[in-house]
Amino acid sequence: MNRIYADNCATTKVLPKALAAMIPFFSGEYGNPSAIHSFGLEAKKALDRARNKVAQSLGAMSSEIFFTSGGTESVNWAIYSAAELGQSKGRHIISTAVEHKAVLEFLAKLKIKGYEVTLLTPDRLGRVYPEQLAQIIRDDTILVTMMLANNVVGTTSNLKEFCRISHAKKALFHTDAVQAAGHLPLDVRALDIDMLSISSHKFHGPKGVGALFVKIPKLPKAMIEGGGQERGARSGTENVPGAVGMAVALQEAVRDNQENFTRLTKMRDRLIEMVLTVPKAELTGDPVNRLPGHASFVFEGIGHGANLVSRLNEDGICVSSGAACSASSKEGSHVLAAMGFEGQLAQNTLRVSLSRFNTLQEVELIAQRIAFWVPKIQQARR
Numbered sequence: 001m002n003r004i005y006a007d008n009c010a011t012t013k014v015l016p017k018a019l020a021a022m023i024p025f026f027s028g029e030y031g032n033p034s035a036i037h038s039f040g041l042e043a044k045k046a047l048d049r050a051r052n053k054v055a056q057s058l059g060a061m062s063s064e065i066f067f068t069s070g071g072t073e074s075v076n077w078a079i080y081s082a083a084e085l086g087q088s089k090g091r092h093i094i095s096t097a098v099e100h101k102a103v104l105e106f107l108a109k110l111k112i113k114g115y116e117v118t119l120l121t122p123d124r125l126g127r128v129y130p131e132q133l134a135q136i137i138r139d140d141t142i143l144v145t146m147m148l149a150n151n152v153v154g155t156t157s158n159l160k161e162f163c164r165i166s167h168a169k170k171a172l173f174h175t176d177a178v179q180a181a182g183h184l185p186l187d188v189r190a191l192d193i194d195m196l197s198i199s200s201h202k203f204h205g206p207k208g209v210g211a212l213f214v215k216i217p218k219l220p221k222a223m224i225e226g227g228g229q230e231r232g233a234r235s236g237t238e239n240v241p242g243a244v245g246m247a248v249a250l251q252e253a254v255r256d257n258q259e260n261f262t263r264l265t266k267m268r269d270r271l272i273e274m275v276l277t278v279p280k281a282e283l284t285g286d287p288v289n290r291l292p293g294h295a296s297f298v299f300e301g302i303g304h305g306a307n308l309v310s311r312l313n314e315d316g317i318c319v320s321s322g323a324a325c326s327a328s329s330k331e332g333s334h335v336l337a338a339m340g341f342e343g344q345l346a347q348n349t350l351r352v353s354l355s356r357f358n359t360l361q362e363v364e365l366i367a368q369r370i371a372f373w374v375p376k377i378q379q380a381r382r
């Protein structure tokens, strides 16, 4: 059976060009970038080139890019750094109720240590507004952290005004751009942000590598101690093949961004149009300001999104019922709950996330199979 992969918010296929760029660093050029012999120098050069490419792709300087093990570490590190840097200013942090667990769980830990955390509540489409931030930001606010694009419902945010309000109170601004990087145009200078987190496997790079942008002259505070790699800020031997693969994948994504955006938006809108003819189907997230390949729904009366995911899997269609990290959980999505989807409805969710490798034919087949299964599951549960 030919399978269709449409779970690209969970992870993506590595671009052949990124894979090819990585291979030499597993075989012939496997040096440790800290070593001063020729193997080490080759690895160091490759790492520097990768840093340059990532920086260019984000409109940053290479001295502002720090490699990490992925989105979770980048996000944790950004918040940790802000807490350390802001010690004399205060202990108040602002975020939103729809952030990824990488943000919310780290904030929960800080709360135990005496930090005060205020979460902005979104509307039914997953949007928060600058006026909400302006109302609650204080002199002792040290950080505002908000995602650029939501992984569960696809809603994207224009962060410029949020940054302006934060800076007026001398609070740092971090964005979790894990779902946005490579899919939306990104320019850290135009956004005027202090920190930004990305993860390679969300834009056709390898897993287990990411980056944190930190605007100069600030440096992130070391969260992992050891040999002092990454200019003393992040110890541990660098993942050279990973960084090389991520840099190529990001560069390609940025180069092809306009073309992919247009094509994916068309396919996504066709899928939404077809799925909304299904009884008791509702699109979740903002219909306009959303990730180009992201379509998410709730279907009343299907019990749990996993029921539908399993049926589609029998057809060879691989989608998810929300965030990958909570796919097996019986709890509803905290994102949908925060958006006002109550009780069971917050569990009845399906997410189809497309990539440059999907076709319109696949998308139409996915929609047809959803339309086939949903009424059957609804009926069986009556």
Ligand SMILES: Cc1ncc(COP(=O)(O)O)c(C=O)c1O
Binding pocket: 009, 010, 069, 070, 071, 072, 073, 075, 100, 102, 147, 149, 150, 151, 176, 178, 179, 199, 200, 210, 324
């Ligand atoms: C919005 C968001 N932030 C952070 C992460 C964590 O990224 P990683 O899997 O690279 O640790 C994810 C992964 O799903 C995500 O969607």
